[in-house]
Structures are given as structure tokens and as C-alpha cells.
Amino acid sequence: MPADYSLESIEVSLSPQERFEEFLKSRGMRTTEQRRLLLEHVFSRHEHFDADTLIDQLPRKGQEGYVSRPTVYRTLNEFVDAGLLRKFELDGRAVYEHDYGYPEHDHLYCQQCQKLYEFHLDELIELRNKVAQDHQFRVMSHRLIISGICQECALTRRRKRRKQDLI
Amino acid sequence: MPADYSLESIEVSLSPQERFEEFLKSRGMRTTEQRRLLLEHVFSRHEHFDADTLIDQLPRKGQEGYVSRPTVYRTLNEFVDAGLLRKFELDGRAVYEHDYGYPEHDHLYCQQCQKLYEFHLDELIELRNKVAQDHQFRVMSHRLIISGICQECALTRRRKRRKQDLI
DNA sequence: ATCATTGCAAAAGATTTGCAAGGTC
DNA sequence: GACCTTGCAAATCTTTTGCAATGAT
Numbered sequence: 001m002p003a004d005y006s007l008e009s010i011e012v013s014l015s016p017q018e019r020f021e022e023f024l025k026s027r028g029m030r031t032t033e034q035r036r037l038l039l040e041h042v043f044s045r046h047e048h049f050d051a052d053t054l055i056d057q058l059p060r061k062g063q064e065g066y067v068s069r070p071t072v073y074r075t076l077n078e079f080v081d082a083g084l085l086r087k088f089e090l091d092g093r094a095v096y097e098h099d100y101g102y103p104e105h106d107h108l109y110c111q112q113c114q115k116l117y118e119f120h121l122d123e124l125i126e127l128r129n130k131v132a133q134d135h136q137f138r139v140m141s142h143r144l145i146i147s148g149i150c151q152e153c154a155l156t157r158r159r160k161r162r163k164q165d166l167i
Numbered sequence: 168m169p170a171d172y173s174l175e176s177i178e179v180s181l182s183p184q185e186r187f188e189e190f191l192k193s194r195g196m197r198t199t200e201q202r203r204l205l206l207e208h209v210f211s212r213h214e215h216f217d218a219d220t221l222i223d224q225l226p227r228k229g230q231e232g233y234v235s236r237p238t239v240y241r242t243l244n245e246f247v248d249a250g251l252l253r254k255f256e257l258d259g260r261a262v263y264e265h266d267y268g269y270p271e272h273d274h275l276y277c278q279q280c281q282k283l284y285e286f287h288l289d290e291l292i293e294l295r296n297k298v299a300q301d302h303q304f305r306v307m308s309h310r311l312i313i314s315g316i317c318q319e320c321a322l323t324r325r326r327k328r329r330k331q332d333l334i
Numbered sequence: 335a336t337c338a339t340t341g342c343a344a345a346a347g348a349t350t351t352g353c354a355a356g357g358t359c
Numbered sequence: 360g361a362c363c364t365t366g367c368a369a370a371t372c373t374t375t376t377g378c379a380a381t382g383a384t
Contacts, residue, residue: 135286
């Protein structure tokens with residue numbers, strides 16, 4: 001078995017918690033209650049979220065388990081550096097999603113309900129690599145967001161229009 | 168000749184200035200010195216730009232042709248609404264590029280020198296439409312940014328590394 | 335004991351807004 | 360003259376930072 005293959009198996013078998021531990025240790029950083037709490041919360045659900053949404057879901061000031069806003073921001077950046085989360089911009093604010101142990105994908109973004117739908121297409125990666133090769137460009141990552149109206153919203157709209165027609 | 172074909176010819180034959188005039192008129196807005204000046208400036212060059220870069224290129228306060236920061240922001244939004252410019256986010260700030268009369272394209276973004284390279288691939292549009300159809304999603308637009316290192320920077324880096332090796 | 339981390343308050347950066355004065359139709 | 364637009368100052372929103380107190384190793 002080649003060395004990098006076995007390395008990869010080890011990587012993949014680590015839980016987010018374990019991986020973060022390693023990350024912290026490798027940088028001389030410490031395991032704290034806040035980091036533990038945030039990591040557990042973030043990996044207990046799978047939705048995309050922004051800092052504000054996350055803070056809303058956490059205990060308020062004065063309650064057990066409260067984490068201050070600056071610490072939330074600091075820790076989210078650490079999660080990104082550790083390769084646990086991916087960050088991207090949507091309507092001017094940062095949005096996070098699971099990266100570690102989660103397959104590569106892109107998004108459909110509904111302008112109406114702001115929902116994000118995931119999809120994956122190998123052809124897109126091929127196309128991406130082809131373009132990069134044509135431009136002698138070394139790809140590190142990519143981000144594709146298709147914006148429009150999702151089926152659900154399209155149906156709701158049609159219903160509303162019908163209702164209006166009756167008045 | 169079908170009606171919509173002739174309509175399209177009219178649309179395409181309008182200059183950005185004329186198109187903006189129509190936009191303003193249709194909304195009961197007025198043609199002002201500032202709007203004229205900004206439109207002329209923005210369409211006199213073709214690079215991508217952000218609000219700050221634009222303001223740096225314009226006359227300073229006290230000089231002939233000065234436009235205040237809020238007016239620049241307001242007017243850029245109008246250009247986007249009028250379909251003259253497209254806006255997207257890069258590293259947390261808004262970036263603008265020509266839309267009106269300019270062919271659809273996507274971007275390679277160099278993380279090193281921050282340069283944007285344009286490319287167009289019909290296959291990408293096909294792929295996009297296929298995904299959308301699979302999800303019953305009505306596409307309004309899309310944005311693909313491939314991030315990495317451009318050829319120029321890759322070469323510069325290699326040279327620097329060689330130099331360091333000599334020390 | 336040492337040194338990283340936290341929460342607080344405040345700063346920073348980008349963009350927007352209320353409003354009185356001025357400009358356009 | 361009616362009312363849209365501008366510039367100013369200030370607000371807003373999101374994210375970051377300085378710092379003294381606290382916590383982890």
C-alpha cells in the first residue's frame with residue numbers, strides 16, 4: 001500500500017473533533033469549552049449558516065454555554081483554517097458549510113426563499129480543469145452558484161397569481 | 168421580419184448612454200451631471216473595478232467633476248438595475264463589470280495578484296441548464312469563479328524560489 | 335507559571351440613509 | 360414650482376482588534 005494512501009485513510013477516519021484537536025495541537029493552540037461547544041453545535045446539523053444565525057441558535061448572554069460574538073467569529077475562522085468548514089459570500093455576508101468529510105458540490109440559490117440546493121456534476125470539474133489548463137492556471141478551488149427560482153417558490157407564486165385573478 | 172427580432176436590434180443598437188436615458192425616463196428619474204460623468208467614466212474602460220477604485224480614479228473633493236461617495240454607490244446600484252453593470256462579491260467587497268453589450272463569461276481569479284481572467288464556454292451553460300432542469304429550477308443567472316494561481320504568478324514564484332536557493 | 339483565550343468595548347471597512355440645500359423638468 | 364438628486368454627516372451591518380481578566384497546560 002502506498003504511503004499517501006494510508007495517510008489518506010487515517011485522515012478520513014478522524015472525526016471533526018479529532019481533526020480539530022490535531023489542528024490545535026499542531027499550532028500550539030488550546031482546547032477550550034467554547035471551541036468544543038461550537039464544533040459540536042456546527043457539526044450536529046448540516047444546513048448552511050452565517051455567523052448571525054449561529055449566534056441566534058446558541059445560548060444568550062448570561063446563560064450556560066454562552067459564547068461571545070468575537071469568539072464565534074474567531075472560531076469560525078479557525079474551523080475554516082482547519083479544513084472543517086468552507087466559507088463563501090452570499091448577498092454580502094459570509095456563509096459556512098461543512099467541508100471535512102463532505103463531498104464536493106455546488107449550489108442552486110433561490111432568490112425568493114434564499115434556500116441553497118446542492119448538486120454535484122463530474123462534468124463540471126472536468127470543464128473547470130479544461131479551462132484552467134487552457135489558461136495555464138493552477139486551480140485551488142472554485143465556486144459556482146446558479147441563481148433563480150426554485151420549484152417550490154415557482155409553484156407558490158403561481159398559486160398567488162391565480163388567487164389574485166379571482167378578485 | 169418577426170416583431171421581437173426587430174425589437175432586439177433596437178435594444179442592441181442603443182449605446183449605454185441611451186439605454187440609461189431610457190431607464191431613467193421610465194422611472195421618472197433625472198439626467199444629472201453626476202450620472203452622466205460616472206457613466207462615461209465607467210464605460211470608457213473595461214476593467215473590473217470596485218467602488219473604492221472608481222472613486223480613486225475620479226476627481227477629488229473640491230475639483231471639477233467631483234462626485235461624492237454616497238452618490239457613487241447610489242449610481243452604481245442604478246447601473247446594475249438598468250442592466251448596464253453586473254455586480255459580484257470578491258473577498259467581501261462588491262466588484263463591477265460591464266454587462267450591457269458584453270458577452271456572457273466567467274472568471275479565473277488569481278489569489279496571488281488578484282487579477283480576474285475571463286473565459287466563456289458554451290458547455291458550461293449547457294451543464295448549468297441541465298442541472299437546473301433536473302431540479303426544476305428556473306435559472307436567472309449564474310456565477311462561476313475558479314480560484315488559484317495564474318501562470319504569471321506561478322512563474323514569478325518559481326523565480327523567487329530559485330533566487331532563494333542561491334543564498 | 336506560562337502563555338493562549340475570552341469577553342468587553344471599541345474600531346474598522348463597506349455601504350446605506352436622513353435631511354436640508356441645490357438642480358432638473 | 361414640483362419634486363428628484365446631491366453632499367454631508369451619521370447610521371448600519373458585518374467582522375475584526377486591543378486589552379485586561381481568565382483559563383488551559
